[in-house]
Amino acid sequence: MSKFGVDLEVHIASLRRYARALLRNNRADAEDLVQEALVRAVSRSDSFQAGTNLRAWLFTILHNVHVNQVRSKAARPAEVDVDDVESKLVSPARQEESVELREMMRLVDALPEEQRKVLLLVALEGLKYEEVAELLGVPIGTVMSRLSRAREAIRAKLANEGGVALRRVK
């Protein structure tokens, strides 16, 4: 496979991972989000400028689709908000994982969405701060403060709620 083909496959695998984390481990919703983003990417493939950042381009499309989905859901208040069924959406397999992982899952889910997005894009997907700022349409200072608040919120809870020993690298 070409270098380009490998890149694209890797980026789309990343999109699926990010969507899953963003949508609180709801597999069906995450695949739907990625699918809709790819439909849009195919229809707008002409707008992709050769030589520019393919990964950032794909994440930007996914972000825009997600924002639109959230907006249209908000316009239909009859639907149950995802927060209300959060506990049911976590797949049973998670039960067997370590206390630490489950705690991390819970804390990430509890973050305000704007902070969760920044943390996931930076720490999980390895996007640059500049890319995240451009993607979200906010100043880079905002990216940094959201990242900091997200990490500190998780850190305070992981450290304070007993029984969770942080792994130390050394």
Place this chain on the structure above:
Amino acid sequence: MNARQVTEDDLHAYVDGQLDSNRRLAVERWLADDDEAAARVEDYRTQTALLHDLFDSVLREPPSDAVQDLTDRLKGRLAFNDNRPAWHARPLVRFAAAVLLLVAGAGGGWIGRGVQTVSPAGQQRQTLATFAEEATQAHRFYTADERFQVELGADNQDELNGWLSKRVGRDVFGPDLGRIGFRLIGGRSLPTDLGAGAQYMYINEANKRITLFVGAPQSGNPSTFSFTQNGDVATFYWVEGTLSYALAGRLSKEELLEIAKAVYSDVKAGPPRRPPPSEPQPRPAETAPQQPQMQDAPAAVQPISDTQKPKDS
């Protein structure tokens, strides 16, 4: 160099591998004296590792048929669009060059070099940084996927090495790291900006996996050990002879350095049970086995950070 105080943002950028080498050095010095900040950095890294533990499994789930179909269509569409400029004009590469950490200089100190140089040496560093970036990405991707982590297993190492040598177009081999507790499980070939690369994967008893990425650089000048950290994946990379090497793992820099030293001395010694290359390769007598020293490199090059304490284990 570190006149400016280390900021909150610097700590995050340090964890995320988004600092240039000068700031990185300043942060490391700061952390050596500030236990509170060091603990925060460690906790942030733990968070990154936990995120990968939680969600990397998605990478090995098969995508839905619709997503797979759209991926194929997008590949077709974008491939036409893919008249990419040379590697050095690509934003990713320029950034990779910006985070390049050069481990070099007199007395074993670290001297960070900026990216503003356009000298051939500077270009080589950028190419190597790209190589390291690709090695890191490949490590992330294939260690997340236990079913497809290798194309060819290590049951028959001669077959594995022969196959990968053919792909890379040079003699490559996966060194035996059994003495430091890592077992070769196999390898795969991957396209890179420098042509085909070979990825060897190893595992230890604690199920920790490391990958050694080997490729043929455009120019083969011996270089120094360089280090880059991207999230929780640490990578050492260097050039030896006509090949580039990048060793990646979710380990601390110190732990990975110990493994890098073992790999370095093994690849320098050459493949096992094979006649040495036809051109004689003089081995400097003063090179101690555990202390890699680069030929033609500036004096006293050592892959050691000034914040790193001497280790005996």
